[in-house]
Amino acid sequence: MKFQTVDLCDKYKGSLQVALPVFKAYGRSEAFHGRIQTVKCYEDNTVVRETLSKPGRGKVLVVDAGGSLKCALVGDIVAGIGAKSGWSGIILNGCVRDIRAVNRVHIGIRALGNVPLASDKHGLGVVGVPVAFAGVNFIPGHYLYCDVDGVVVSEKRLRI
Numbered sequence: 001m002k003f004q005t006v007d008l009c010d011k012y013k014g015s016l017q018v019a020l021p022v023f024k025a026y027g028r029s030e031a032f033h034g035r036i037q038t039v040k041c042y043e044d045n046t047v048v049r050e051t052l053s054k055p056g057r058g059k060v061l062v063v064d065a066g067g068s069l070k071c072a073l074v075g076d077i078v079a080g081i082g083a084k085s086g087w088s089g090i091i092l093n094g095c096v097r098d099i100r101a102v103n104r105v106h107i108g109i110r111a112l113g114n115v116p117l118a119s120d121k122h123g124l125g126v127v128g129v130p131v132a133f134a135g136v137n138f139i140p141g142h143y144l145y146c147d148v149d150g151v152v153v154s155e156k157r158l159r160i
Contacts, residue, residue: 029108032089047125056087064131065094076101
């Protein structure tokens, strides 16, 4: 399905949350949308990898990494796992790495930036909790739409 977030904002004005323009685009998919699943973690990507390993058709993973710029939670291997599992995209309040390889993976990613250092792997993190960053409350089960113009979130599925 094709959509533009600008059109969604015009059509559903007042009922959408619009993320602040803090994200950079990564991955091969320019636009993506789906039902929100969340992970909250800090400088540890174990739970992110585990979640992306599960079937994700029609879902977007929203990861609140506390805005850390010290290490990356997603690289080409983790992005590839998500793409293979059917996830349409990842919104990351943190960083990615392996940019050349990540940009060849058929998944959409929005992150604060990139850094070469990998995260720790201690298994710390929580799945399925509401998270908030970039001026938006991301609630599991709500819907996220992302394209080159930005990220919007709706409580209900939108007609696109």
